[in-house]
Amino acid sequence: MGKTSNLLVGFIAGAAVGAVLGVLYAPAKGSRTRQRIREDADELGERTREAVTERIDGIRREANGFLGKLRARLERLEEELDKELPSEPDTSQDERDTDYD
Template sequence: MGKTSNLLVGFIAGAAVGAVLGVLYAPAKGSRTRQRIREDAGELGERTCEAVTERIDGIRREASGFFGKLRARLERLEEELDKELPNEPDTSQDERDTDYD
């Protein structure tokens, strides 16, 4: 798990513990306390969803960049191979798909 993920998990856990302790130790009627717990849980759920969505978007951006670099590198390698082996026969998929029946 990366530093960002650990930080995110710590933030969420701290927010949850803080919300529960704050509600439980605040003097209020039971019905009001339960309502505040529901509200706090809803807000925490929304923040968690937003944080997870942001992290997923970040991972997608990183993966996209990685695969873009990989694709460019493979193209360069293919060009280098074409320069090194210019007289080799083309073994494309069509030529290898022969019917031996």
């Protein structure tokens, strides 16, 4: 896992533990406590979705950059091969001279 991934996992775990401890130690009615747990879970879920989306977008950008570099390299290799390999002789004249009778 990369540094960013570890940071993300730590952040999510810390938020979850903090939310649970905060709710458990705060005096409130059962219905209010359940509502707060639900709200905290929804917020944590949203933050997690945002973090995952950002990471996926970053991976896509990196992949697109890599593919662009790979395509450019392949084009350069193709050009080098075209220069190095002899061209095929033109056989069209030979085919016209062939007598099929």
